[in-house]
Amino acid sequence: MAEDPIDLIRLEGEGNSVILRIAGEVERKRPTESESESEAEAGACSLAGEFLVDTPFVRGSLKTWLSPEDLRQWQHALDSLDAGQDIAWCEGQRIPWLYIELDDDDDRCQVTIKDHSMSLTTVAVTVPLVDAWFDDAYRRLDLVWKTWPMTED
Template sequence: MTGEGHGCVVDLIHLSDGDNSFRVRVLGRRMPGVLPLHDLLDTEVLIESGFVTGRLDLGLSPDDLDGWSHALDVLAAGGDVCWIDDNRSPEIRVQALNKEHETPAVHVDDVARSSISVFLPLCLEDGWIDDQRKLLQLVRREWPSEVLQTALGTYEWRP
């Protein structure tokens, strides 16, 4: 098995304008070597601004990484996305352009645990979506999907 990532911390998402920052940081595999949990990644959501600082734990699956890849395609086309919208907490929404602030923006809603919502407008440089694609590729290289679901509830190692 590769990509254990011991001691390695990698940002999956890093959006910052110097004043406000939103990150999803991958800490490593949840249970390396254990089927079917091997591919689950422990991550933390980090929000920093002059007004609020917050941290939330979040577990991500390979499907969540695929969802983020699709979300980046939608954002590149100028659309808004809701990533992790399967009733887990937190719910993360990203706007390619928030009309009120005329910048991209991130909404994080932690409805299930704290009932706290944070809205971060971010003055991002051109190319920010490509930067996020590079981070996604780095995460996939560091922690490749190594588990294959062959039937409902049946898993094996990828060849």
């Protein structure tokens, strides 16, 4: 039975939203003749996901996948963000990069998603970021781990 999707990241408000929706575990596979072993490893022990961006000006989606290490890095990124630091999550990796920059003047942040490999597009969205968001973000991460307890091979 397939699990319902879970929004690992959900930043929204003022008509804008950035969501990273996790759809489920990707089946493990062996590399085919047309793909390298590293391409096949990206599908091994991974979660299929999709970034969803919606504003009055732009709307789009971008498929991605996450490894157990990516989830651990998200935990560290959340800790840094909660401590008042800007974050860069997955920068330099194979999946889309996510940046969150805090606005010092109010409870808002700028969220930037950079697709460096497929569309070569970068989108920046401003959304509210209130203290209550952090409890929800940690709860969402825990729910992903409990729903799909991945392990590294």
